[in-house]
Amino acid sequence: AAGVIQSPRHLIKEKRETATLKCYPIPRHDTVYWYQQGPGQDPQFLISFYEKMQSDKGSIPDRFSAQQFSDYHSELNMSSLELGDSALYFCASSAMTGTGPPDTQYFGPGTRLTVL
Amino acid sequence: AQTVTQSQPEMSVQEAETVTLSCTYDTSESDYYLFWYKQPPSRQMILVIRQEAYKQQNATENRFSVNFQKAAKSFSLKISDSQLGDAAMYFCAYGRGSLSGGGADGLTFGKGTHLIIQP
Numbered sequence: 087a088a089g090v091i092q093s094p095r096h097l098i099k100e101k102r103e104t105a106t107l108k109c110y111p112i113p114r115h116d117t118v119y120w121y122q123q124g125p126g127q128d129p130q131f132l133i134s135f136y137e138k139m140q141s142d143k144g145s146i147p148d149r150f151s152a153q154q155f156s157d158y159h160s161e162l163n164m165s166s167l168e169l170g171d172s173a174l175y176f177c178a179s180s181a182m183t184g185t186g187p188p189d190t191q192y193f194g195p196g197t198r199l200t201v202l
Numbered sequence: 203a204q205t206v207t208q209s210q211p212e213m214s215v216q217e218a219e220t221v222t223l224s225c226t227y228d229t230s231e232s233d234y235y236l237f238w239y240k241q242p243p244s245r246q247m248i249l250v251i252r253q254e255a256y257k258q259q260n261a262t263e264n265r266f267s268v269n270f271q272k273a274a275k276s277f278s279l280k281i282s283d284s285q286l287g288d289a290a291m292y293f294c295a296y297g298r299g300s301l302s303g304g305g306a307d308g309l310t311f312g313k314g315t316h317l318i319i320q321p
Contacts, residue, residue: 117306128293129247131308141306174245182306189235189299191309193247 088113090179090194098200099167107162107197111179117141118160119191120152121176129176135160136182167201174198204229204296208312215284216320222269223279223315225294233299236270236277237309242290250292253277255299281317289319 091110099105111118117136121129122145131144135154146152149167154160164171175198178191205228215221227236238250253261253270261268265282281288295309 119306119308121308123245128311128313129309131310134306134308136306142308144308176247178247180306182300189297190237190249190252191297192249193239195244195246 090177090192092175092177092194092197094197095195096198096200098202100202101167101169103167103201105164105167105199107164107175107177107199109160109162109177109179109194111158111160111177112181112192115179115181115192116158117180117182118154118158119178119180120146120160120162121178121193123174123176123196125173132162164199169201172199172201204231204234204298204310206294206296206310206312208294208315210315211313212316212318214318214320215281217284217286219284220280220282221284221317223281223292223294223317225277225279225312227275227277227294227296229275229296229298231298235297235299236268237295237297238266238268238279239293239295239311240288240290241293241314247293251279284319286319286321289317291316
């Protein structure tokens with residue numbers, strides 16, 4: 087079965103640089119979520135989108151922004167990167183309507199961001 | 203705000219034996235879902251099992267089953283016939299359901315339990 091696709095899988099940036107992470111949800115999933123997982127931590131919810139509209143917002147820094155496009159893929163834009171932004175960033179998708187069990191989030195493999 | 207508590211940072215079990223991982227949560231919502239996710243060393247987050255709060259019957263997926271005690275707000279995971287491939291970090295997670303207005307809400311995770319399988 088098709089899974090959530092994230093790119094790139096690994097990213098190395100310098101402090102104060104910008105980064106863009108991409109997420110392609112499972113086909114026919116209309117909702118995407120972004121999570122940040124620091125070393126030895128549980129995943130922390132950042133933001134979610136349903137039908138291209140922001141749905142829920144968690145502990146996302148003001149330096150970060152995200153959007154969902156007409157093909158349902160999503161991008162997380164991170165600016166003025168800090169050392170503390172080094173983490174594993176997960177995208178997850180779910181189907182609010184239609185296929186699959188509702189309210190179940192399926193996670194991508196994650197993007198490992200290292201800020202030097 | 204919802205909270206999820208996993209009181210066991212680490213558990214160890216002999217291969218082929220049974221182990222139970224504990225999770226408690228706190229919520230005032232009526233419609234919600236509970237999940238167990240597994241995170242092996244690859245760090246992929248893999249869904250193990252889910253439970254709808256409105257269902258009294260405990261969910262089961264092959265060797266994995268839950269003991270859902272709604273009144274006590276407890277949601278434990280039982281792994282039977284433990285296998286070496288079960289070694290991972292296990293996260294309990296809470297999600298608000300669509301009927302509570304939370305269909306696209308983020309999940310709240312517990313701190314995780316590191317499960318070690320001894321051969």
